[in-house]
Amino acid sequence: MFRFAAFYRCEGIRAEDWSVARKISPRIEAWSPHALLLEVTPRDEENLPEPLLCGSSLRWAIASMRTAAYLAAQQTSGIKIPAGKEAPSLADFPIHLLRFENLISLSLPVRLTSEQLELFSHCGVRTLGDLAALPTVALTARLGLWAASLQKLARGEDLQPFQPVIPEPSFEESQELEWTLQMVEPLSFILANLLNRLCARLNEHGLATDRIDLRITVEKGDPEERSLQLAFPTTQPKLLLSLLQLDLQSHPPGNGVTGLALRAQPCPPRIFQFSLLRPPSPHPEKLSRVLAQLETLVGKDRIGTPSLLDTHYPDAFQLHSFLKAPSPKKRTAAKPHPVPKASPCLALRRFRPPRRVQFQPEEVVQRAGPWLSSGEWWTARPGQPGWSHEEWDIELSSGVLYRVFWDHVQSAWFLEGVYD
Amino acid sequence: MSYVELHTCSAFSFLEGASLPEQLVQEAALMGYPALALLDRDGLYGAPRFQKAARDARIRPLLGAEVSIEGGLRLPLLVENRTGYQNLCRLITRMKLRSEKGKGELALAELEEFSSGLVCLTGGEKGPLHVCLEQGDPEKAQYYLQQLKFIFGASNIFIELQRHFDRKQERNNQFLIDWARHWEIPLVGTNGVRYARTVDRLLMDVLTCIRHKTCVQQAGKLLHRNAEARLKTPQEMSQIFATIPEALVHAHELSQRLTFTLEDLGYQFPEYPTPQGEPMIQYLRRLTEQGARNRYRPYHERARRQIAHELQLIEKLNLAGYFLIVWDLVRFCEEHDILVQGRGSAANSAVCYSLGITAVDPIKMDLLFERFLSEERGEWPDIDLDLPSGDRRERVIQYMYERYGTRGSAMTANVITYRGRSAAREVGKALGFPLKTLDRLSKLFSSWPYDTEERSADNVLKLLQQFRQNAAAAELRASPLQLEHFLNLWLQIQDLPRHLGQHSGGMVIAHGSLDSIVPLEKAAMPGRVVVQWDKDDCADLGMIKVDLLGLGMMSALQDALKLIRTSGREISLAHLPPDDPAVFKLLQEADTVGVFQVESRAQMATLPRLKPENFYDLVVEIAIIRPGPIVGQMVHPYLKRRAGLEPVTYPHPCLEAILKRTLGVPLFQEQLLRMAMAAAGFSGGEAEELRRALGSKRSAERMHKIEIKLRAGMSQRGITGEAAETIVRSITSFALYGFPESHAASFALIAYASAYFKVHFPNAFYASLLNNQPMGFYHPATLVKDAQHRGVRIKPVDVQKSDWLCTIEEDQSLRLGLMYVAGLREQAGKKIEEERRKKIFHSLEDLKKRTSLNKLEITTLAEIGSLNSLGMKRREALWQVAKTWRYSGPLGNSWADEEEASPLPDMTARERLIADYAGMGLTIGPHPLGLKRPQLRACGALRAVDLRKIADGKRVRVAGGVIVRQQPGTAGGFVFLSLEDESGIANIIVHPRLVKQQRPLLANSSFLLIEGILQNQNGVTSVRAEKFWPFEVFNIDLASHDFY
Incomplete structure (x- = not known):
């Protein structure tokens, strides 16, 4: 005869609680984020593991009804309710055990709100026994038909069938090497095999992946962990392989490789439809490959979509990931700023970053300025600016026009650009 | 050469300026300005203070305003003469009265009607020219220019140039210079000042963040590019406009034209139309x-x-x-x-x-x-x-x-200015502090620990140290640098206008x-x-x-009169018997809960000592418990002399006539003026100056000057030493507000009337107090208990009998009004009253049908027993309410009317008490402490009324609900608590050291058990607390009046 053991942890069920539960019973229901319900035999009852019996924040209770076990485990630990004695055993427990937040994960047609709990309290109905003792017809006349279900719960009765958890498939492949590999190229063959198997299994389950975790076991030292985050889900082993190859080329493993393990994060596959109204864009797989190649060449921090920062600091900008760049704000066509008639138009070629310079004052033939800007005083001591520039446009005796600035914080001249 | 700044905004532009008018004037004076113009946004809020400060600094004050024009534009208008001033006032009034508060714009066309006497500048970055140029529309800018020239006339429009070392601004300025030549409109140079000094730029940034509801880290370009929008020296301005010197010449010439000052206001008091046209x-x-x-x-x-x-x-x-x-x-x-x-x-x-x-x-x-x-x-x-x-x-x-x-x-x-906690919160938010830090910061800033009256460097340093200690204790998540910025800015923002x-x-x-x-x-x-x-x-x-x-209290007295007259008795406030012995007995026994001006803890502690016997004694009683006499150490000498415990003496014989009726102790403001005249030879005008210094805007500097004059005058008259010190202390302590005698007398009339009503018409007295809450010192719960102690029968709220207001019934009992039902709307309550007058309610369903009560309201009525007269106890009523609410309509009505016994147990006394406090905030049943008395007795706690029988100096315990918490500014950090139990009120004194240790407990506990030493002297009892224990009473959360 099966009964049910409830595991309850106030702060939420942990992974180790699942491990303990699996050792006791293969049929486990995830009752809520705070509780597990295990189908147990009388022998299982007698053989509950020691840690469970003493000194743990994990509470447990056993009863013939899951609801009774769950309610009991919340209130106390180590209780075994005899069959048929659920209602009297629960009678003294407080009514708030049935509050909505406690039962939300059960998807039951029971909604005991805090307002109703307060009303019950004012009516002197404070325990599960008090609730169970109320006349059902009168209660449903006041709260609705769901109140009858509420009373059943108060008596520890189950309203739904047992729904044990079916474990999720894992998408992992690994291979230990018989000898140490130093070069990257041979690793590609092994990765290709692993990827083929992974992608085939994903396809079997109708899934794709948007993240690949690679674990490289090396001869000396700790294993290396790498992650490849994709812009879109895929099951293309060739694409995944080329991206992994690029990553390995740009960051080869430190020591000889003795093993490889791949884990794919499953996700629903991408549904892709071309649009008649938007211009054709590069194929996402090709684009990913090209971006990965560029990153290998110039570095991860030096590729992306620039956007200006909202600050008076000259030329301040930041780079966003090209694939995930924020969509540009809709702008109405602005009129260009008018230019006074006598003014020439010049282009400024900027140095990024500005270069520290020195020059002799007698070299300066003409100058215009200063143009003052400063800010971020909140990052500096009171009375000092975070940054402070005094910009000048100067013409040197060589005839070249420059834009320079004096940095008051660093006390130095910098060359910002040259006018063309 | 000199320079006149023609475009300055002060903090009275509300978040668009960071300096007070006085600060701007001070800085301008240091720079040698002969004149300064104040142009706040859409108003003349700061004009009087600006004028006063400018006169004191010998600078000519020029007035105007930056008015808002449609399209979000701003136009600076300077006042040339009285006509221009009047026009400006009317213009702003028109805009303000037709718009939502804080908003409003004028159409350009409206300016013409009010243009006479005004000079128009084209403005800075928010002016029409710069805004149009930024939008890429120079044609529109020129259109504005032509319009303004037309509206104001060629001699009354100036193109304003500001140079803040900003490329974009200077690019626009090139257009303005060209247009000035083309349209023959003179240029005028200003600096578009928003703050007095460079360092004020930080506060300006914080105010900008407050205005835009953001923080400095995210404000970006909303903040100023640099710190150039400040007052500049004539030399600096000369250098800035070196390429266009005529701009400054025009500024100077224009300033000469602006001759209006507020002394020329033209204010006239209205005439009263006499009935026969006589003078x-x-x-x-x-x-x-x-x-x-x-x-x-x-x-x-x-x-x-x-x-x-x-x-x-x-x-x-x-x-x-x-x-x-x-x-x-x-x-x-x-x-x-x-x-x-x-x-x-x-x-x-x-x-x-x-x-x-x-x-x-x-x-x-x-x-x-x-x-x-x-x-x-x-x-x-x-x-x-x-x-x-x-x-x-x-x-x-x-x-x-x-x-x-x-x-x-x-x-x-x-x-309304930035002060204390609210300022701390605003500055903290602007500096980007997280929410939790903000909460803790604002808790640090209650009204007393950070005295900003004196802003000397030493005091600021002390404040910084104190603040750092408190911040560390509060575990604020902010770096020392952030905290330093915070404190400096908090200090700077004090007294800045926040809103009107x-x-x-x-x-x-x-x-x-x-x-x-x-x-x-x-x-x-x-x-x-x-x-x-x-x-x-x-x-x-x-x-x-x-x-x-x-x-x-006036409202309460008026209501009480009405209630008394309704019961058939005639009474008039003007003809109350004076010096009624029963009234003075009440006052002498300090049985003054609810009595005007004499119900506070301090008054109750003084009444048994002063023992008022006539009206003038009451006048003295009211005047004596004020910060002035307290800090001047006049209270105890007066009381001792009155009790014959010390002789009546005078600081100097010349003061005898002035101080005789207050036994040689100055208690009233008029006495101080007369003392200054008699002892220090102050003239009437100087006494008047003294009176003003004692007025609402006190200044330590002003009082110090007066002190010097007093001492000099007394010295000339040969009054020195202890006599002089006593006189000076008496006078300067009134800087903390003492009463004028006439004021105290007016209040004493009201106090006497309220005490008279309490003695002779207690039902009407308490009913009217309850009907006019919030007022007074005590919560209605305490008033109810006080009434019951005096033998007033109070009946519960009853839907069949209660009006919205409390009433007196035929048997002279006081019926609580529906206004005391928590959550009951006035409209719903009055509907109950109206329907009941037509016909009483015969059932719950009838009540529901005929009134507009919602479920929550009727549930509360059931819970507090207001439906008992419908034949249901509280629980039964709740049970029926739940059913009645579920079924409505013809089908439900039959179900709703079915008889059904309630399966719920009746409420216990404890549960009724909890329901009363939850549903009304008071109870007419036993006091909560009464139900707890057995446990409290076991802990050794006495009742409040028993303390009178214990000898002075004994160690006692007493428990009660905290109904009042006070920390008067004159008390040197002491906190005074009033604890209420079933027998009355006990007074508790807490030493500053204990306050510091136990602050959260004292501030947050509803009920306290206190152990300490009893003071029982001259009919006044209080306990000097040494230990505290909080305790709960049925989860009741008592409302208290807190004064700190």
């Missing part, structure tokens, strides 16, 4: 004579002489109209059965007494008329009228609007249109209009005002 003074004399014969019976010679003297002065100063206007107000109140009483220095006037404006006979009380009115004062008299708060007072205010027009009268403003509120009762009136004297705008309250100046500004500029103040 106002003649009518006044007639009315006074009639009134005096009624007041003075017989009309003795002394009264005649005094009245004649006063009328002569009134005629000389041409103030007859003012007195007639106030008399008219009082007459309106009497005709509409609204209690009214003049207070303040008006009570020193026999004319006011005769006219019925005041109720205190100044001749009998020997009050000083010159305190109210004298030639030397150089300012209008000030008559304040106390009225019942609420609708009745509003009627009087609306009468003023009706009589003088919405443009002829308005409330005075009250400038309205004064509670000050009204100004003018002959003709008030809106040509000062701009008017809408108040937050509908139907109210407010001037842009506060009452001190109005007084400084010679504008007459009348204060219409609402007193909760």
Whole structure:
């Protein structure tokens, strides 16, 4: 005869609680984020593991009804309710055990709100026994038909069938090497095999992946962990392989490789439809490959979509990931700023970053300025600016026009650009 | 060369300027400016203070405003002459009165009507020219230029150039220079000043963040690019405009044209239309004579002489109209059965007494008329009228609007400034502190620990150290750098205007249109209009005002009169028997909960010692418990002399006549003025200066100057040593506000009346207090218990018997009103009242059908027992309510009416108590402590009433609900608690050291058990606390009045 053991942890069920539960019973229901319900035999009852019996924040209770076990485990630990004695055993427990937040994960047609709990309290109905003792017809006349279900719960009765958890498939492949590999190229063959198997299994389950975790076991030292985050889900082993190859080329493993393990994060596959109204864009797989190649060449921090920062600091900008760049704000066509008639138009070629310079004052033939800007005083001591520039446009005796600035914080001249 | 800044915005541009007008003037004076122009946004809020500061600094004040134009633009307008000033006021008034509060824009076309006497500058970055250029529309900018030239005339429009070392700005300036030449409009150079010094730029950034509801880290380009929008020296401005020197020349020339000052306001007090067209003074004399014969019976010679003297002065100063206007107000109140009483220095006037404006006979009380009115004062008299708060007072205010027009009268403003906790929160938010840090920061800043009155470098350093310690203790998640920025900015933001509120009762009136004297705008309250100046500004500029103040007690007295008369008894406040022994017995025993002005803990501790026996004793009692006498250490000497425990002495023989009736101890403001005149030879004018220094805007610097004068004067008269010290201490301590004698006398009348009602008509007294909450010192729960102690029968709220307000029933019991049902809307309550008058309710369903009660309301009524008269106890009523609410309509009605026994147990006494407090905030059942008494007795806790029987100095324990917490500024950090139990109220004194250790406990616990040493002296008991234990009483959360 099966009964049910409830595991309850106030702060939420942990992974180790699942491990303990699996050792006791293969049929486990995830009752809520705070509780597990295990189908147990009388022998299982007698053989509950020691840690469970003493000194743990994990509470447990056993009863013939899951609801009774769950309610009991919340209130106390180590209780075994005899069959048929659920209602009297629960009678003294407080009514708030049935509050909505406690039962939300059960998807039951029971909604005991805090307002109703307060009303019950004012009516002197404070325990599960008090609730169970109320006349059902009168209660449903006041709260609705769901109140009858509420009373059943108060008596520890189950309203739904047992729904044990079916474990999720894992998408992992690994291979230990018989000898140490130093070069990257041979690793590609092994990765290709692993990827083929992974992608085939994903396809079997109708899934794709948007993240690949690679674990490289090396001869000396700790294993290396790498992650490849994709812009879109895929099951293309060739694409995944080329991206992994690029990553390995740009960051080869430190020591000889003795093993490889791949884990794919499953996700629903991408549904892709071309649009008649938007211009054709590069194929996402090709684009990913090209971006990965560029990153290998110039570095991860030096590729992306620039956007200006909202600050008076000259030329301040930041780079966003090209694939995930924020969509540009809709702008109405602005009129260009008018230019006074006598003014020439010049282009400024900027140095990024500005270069520290020195020059002799007698070299300066003409100058215009200063143009003052400063800010971020909140990052500096009171009375000092975070940054402070005094910009000048100067013409040197060589005839070249420059834009320079004096940095008051660093006390130095910098060359910002040259006018063309 | 000199320079005149023609475009300055102060902090009265509300978050668009970071310096007060005084700070701008001070800085300008240091730089040698001959003149300075103040142009705040859409108003002249700071103009009076600016004018005053400029006069003191010998700088010529120039006035104007930056007005908002449609399209979000701003146009600076400078006032050239009185016509221009009046036009500016009317222009701003028009905009403000037709728009939501804080908003409004003018159409360009509207400017023409008001352009005379005004000079227009084209503005800075928010001006039309720069804005159009930024939008890439130079044609539109030129269109604006032409329009403005047309509206103001060629000689009254100037193109404004500002140079803040900004490329974009300078690029636009090139256009402006070209256009100036093309359109032949002169250029004028300004610096578009937003703050006085470079360092103020930080505060400006914080204010910008507050305005845009962001923080400095995210404000980006909303903040200024640099710190150039400050006052600059003439040399700096000269260098900046070196390429266009004519811009500064034009600025100087323009400043010479602007000759208007606020001294030329043209304010006139309205005339009173006498019934037969006779001169106002003649009518006044007639009315006074009639009134005096009624007041003075017989009309003795002394009264005649005094009245004649006063009328002569009134005629000389041409103030007859003012007195007639106030008399008219009082007459309106009497005709509409609204209690009214003049207070303040008006009570020193026999004319006011005769006219019925005041109720205190100044001749009998020997009050000083010159305190109210004298030639030397150089300012209008000030008559304040106390009225019942609420609708009745509003009627009087609306009468003023009706009589003088919405443009002829308005409330005075009250400038709300950044202070304490709110300032801490705003600055913290602007600096990007996380929410938790903000909460903890604002808790650090209660009103007392950080004294910003003295902003010397030493004091700031001390504050910084103190703040750092407290911040560390509060575990604030902010770096030392952030905290330092925070504290500096918090200090800087103190006293800066935050927004304009309205004064509670000050009204100004003018002959003709008030809106040509000062701009008017809408108040937050509908139907109210407010001037842009506060009452001190109005007084400084010679504008007459009348204060219409609402007193909760006046309202309560009026209601009590009505209740008493309804029960068939006739009574009049004016004819209450004076010096009733029963009333003075009540006062001497300090049984004064609910009695006006004498119900506080401090008053209750003084009454048994002072033992008032007559009206004047009551006047003294009211005046003595004020910061002035307390800090001046006058309270104990007076009480000891009164008790015969020390001899009556005088600091100097010349002061005997002045101090005789207060036993040699100065208690009233008038005495201090007379002392200064007698001991230090102050003239009337100097005494007047002393009085002003004792007025509302106190300044340590001002008082210090007076002290020097006092000592010098006394020294000349040979008064030195201890005598001089006593006199100086007495006078300077009144910097912390003591009462004028007339004011105390006016209040004493009300206090006497309220005590009389408490003694002789307690039912009406308590009913009227309960009907006029919030008011007074105590929560309604305490008033109910006090009433029950006095034998008043209080009946519960009952839907079959209760009105919205509390009432007196035929058997003289007090029926609680529906207003005390938590969550019950007034509309719903009045509907119950109305329906019940037609026919009583026969069932719950009937009640529900005939009223608009919602589920929550009817549930609360059930829970507090208001439905008991429908034949149901509380639980049963709740059970039925739940069913009745579920089924409505014809089908449900039959189900709802089915008889069904309730399966629920009846409420216990404890549960009824909990329900009462939850549903009403009070109970007419036993006090919660009464139910806990067995456990408390086991802990050794005595009842409050038992403390009187214990000897002084014994160690005792007492427990109760905390109903009052006080930390007076004059108490040196001591906290005073009032604990209420089933027998009364116990007073607890907590030492500052314990306050620091136990602050959260003291501040947050509803119930406390306290152990300490009993003080039982002269009929006053209190416990000096040493230990505290919080305890719970059925989860009841007691409401308390906290004063700190």
